[in-house]
Amino acid sequence: MRLSQMLFVTLRDDPADAEIPSHKLLLRAGYIRRIGSGIYAYLPLMWRVLQKVSQIVREEMNATGAQECLLPQLQPSELWKESGRWDTYTKAEGIMFSLIDRREQQLGLGPTHEEVITTIARDMIRSYRQLPQHLYQLQTKFRDEIRPRFGLMRGREFIMKDGYSFHTDEESLKKTYQDMYQAYSNMLRRAGLAFRPVEADSGAIGGSGSTEFMVLAEAGEDEVLYTDDGKYAANVEKAVSLPADAEPSQFTTFEKRETPGTETIEKVTKFLKASPTQVVKNVLYQTVYDNGLTVLVLISIRGDQEVNEVKLQNELTKLAPNYGAKTIISLTVPSAETQQTWTSKSLPLGFIAPDIADDYIAGNKQIHPKFVRFVDQTVVDLKNFITGANESGYHVVGANWGEQFNLPEIVVDVRKARPGDRAVHDSTQTLKSARGIEVGHIFQLGTKYSQVLGATYTNEQGEEKPLVMGCYGVGVSRLAQSAVEQSYDKDGIIWPVAIAPYHAIVTIPNINDAQQVEIAEKLYTQLNQAGVETLLDDRDERAGVKFKDADLIGIPYRIVTGRAIANGKVEVVERATRQSQEIPIDEVINILKQWIKAATENKN
Numbered sequence: 001m002r003l004s005q006m007l008f009v010t011l012r013d014d015p016a017d018a019e020i021p022s023h024k025l026l027l028r029a030g031y032i033r034r035i036g037s038g039i040y041a042y043l044p045l046m047w048r049v050l051q052k053v054s055q056i057v058r059e060e061m062n063a064t065g066a067q068e069c070l071l072p073q074l075q076p077s078e079l080w081k082e083s084g085r086w087d088t089y090t091k092a093e094g095i096m097f098s099l100i101d102r103r104e105q106q107l108g109l110g111p112t113h114e115e116v117i118t119t120i121a122r123d124m125i126r127s128y129r130q131l132p133q134h135l136y137q138l139q140t141k142f143r144d145e146i147r148p149r150f151g152l153m154r155g156r157e158f159i160m161k162d163g164y165s166f167h168t169d170e171e172s173l174k175k176t177y178q179d180m181y182q183a184y185s186n187m188l189r190r191a192g193l194a195f196r197p198v199e200a201d202s203g204a205i206g207g208s209g210s211t212e213f214m215v216l217a218e219a220g221e222d223e224v225l226y227t228d229d230g231k232y233a234a235n236v237e238k239a240v241s242l243p244a245d246a247e248p249s250q251f252t253t254f255e256k257r258e259t260p261g262t263e264t265i266e267k268v269t270k271f272l273k274a275s276p277t278q279v280v281k282n283v284l285y286q287t288v289y290d291n292g293l294t295v296l297v298l299i300s301i302r303g304d305q306e307v308n309e310v311k312l313q314n315e316l317t318k319l320a321p322n323y324g325a326k327t328i329i330s331l332t333v334p335s336a337e338t339q340q341t342w343t344s345k346s347l348p349l350g351f352i353a354p355d356i357a358d359d360y361i362a363g364n365k366q367i368h369p370k371f372v373r374f375v376d377q378t379v380v381d382l383k384n385f386i387t388g389a390n391e392s393g394y395h396v397v398g399a400n401w402g403e404q405f406n407l408p409e410i411v412v413d414v415r416k417a418r419p420g421d422r423a424v425h426d427s428t429q430t431l432k433s434a435r436g437i438e439v440g441h442i443f444q445l446g447t448k449y450s451q452v453l454g455a456t457y458t459n460e461q462g463e464e465k466p467l468v469m470g471c472y473g474v475g476v477s478r479l480a481q482s483a484v485e486q487s488y489d490k491d492g493i494i495w496p497v498a499i500a501p502y503h504a505i506v507t508i509p510n511i512n513d514a515q516q517v518e519i520a521e522k523l524y525t526q527l528n529q530a531g532v533e534t535l536l537d538d539r540d541e542r543a544g545v546k547f548k549d550a551d552l553i554g555i556p557y558r559i560v561t562g563r564a565i566a567n568g569k570v571e572v573v574e575r576a577t578r579q580s581q582e583i584p585i586d587e588v589i590n591i592l593k594q595w596i597k598a599a600t601e602n603k604n
Contacts, residue, residue: 021484049499068137084290353405385397
């Protein structure tokens, strides 16, 4: 392609609305154009990148025996209501675009396709002889993000590969899950990215085991906790660890003490000259289920620890059937104004004890009359601890479970793992932190969707059984931008060779020099014929402008038909290293082919 004929416009300054380097560079280099909030056009250079990413994805998926299809973006609300996720996606998370058609039918724009694919399986799979099956698609998805940001990282319209597998049993599912683990690792390696697979929370998708594939980058929205031995890595939402040992309490007898102005752990431990590891703090949450019922939750956790709200939400979701519900719509720390709507008397905030009475909850049919009481594992074995006295300005010291307080029945792990904690698998290893961009996620769904949607098969014994399912997603457009976030410098993008829009760019410093033009034209034609995808910068611009643009758009190799042609050579500059060398003109094609082959084969 000739730049003189291409829709090619670069910007010298960072766009005002771009926050992270990759977003700024893709806009400045003319790869994408903002059309609306979270909505971008993929311009010709970007589309070539996305096609290359898509091709890598297709090749790795096809190698596993998965079959490509294309599913509808418009989905009837009935399917989502049948699975119980309509309210979750339109009210709780609120990420589904929903609309009413001219027949007054409610539809959603697909953020994901579990319901659609399970319906297809329900209608078409009858026997164990048809299993396993694995279908995938590359499709535009839609999510109504509250705050679209970071360009293609968190947009409202994006390109994704999603795949779904169907099995007779867990053993078959686990085999495909492992195949996908390897395929995803291959995809990212081939794309030239540094990444880390991590244990992850399944979120609204559901199911049991799940793994996220994180591209390591400082601008990543996710925190990854890992150990140096390579045996553990998890998203902070899922991570587990061993907390620091609790210090022995100096209080040997139980008593109530006046502790004025000590509403926080820091203040009470300073006042009592005690360690926060000796404190049982009691944190209040409010959750609303999808049937409209509000349930108040009290979590007793060690004073030096924080509540992991994702883990807490998972524990509360398990209780949904107890309240005639399917899922949670919201989980919040109630404000003072909210508390006034359900408390019959003023709560002693900052001084609450594990046994605060249920009669604080006022009679209201939409509010459950009793607290749900969770106790975190960090406080189960505490002796002679400090906690609130259910009276403002007072704490108790020297308290014990089974004596002054009954241990709540539901023991959970809802603490947030932190860098520096000891690893569960090896207490000599400590957790370290890195930032990551989630570009892939694989799930073992089990029978969550097949049971509720009635997707069954007949086994060898003639029994009807629910299909066992897996789900596997890759953010194609997100992966492309994450490559930029991982690899750039002060002058622009540095694309990995495998997904760069072009392998090389031939730059003519002076288009009025007939010899420069002639050699450039010849190289441009021959390189493309030899399979080296090449741009020709034949614009009537100063050499400095052309060099800056070549650096900005990040093409791996720049060939300059400058002064070296007097010696039968051209200058070749490698974008990643900035190394420059003069190469005989008749050797350029073979050398570039070798470099490209080496750069891509090393990643396979």
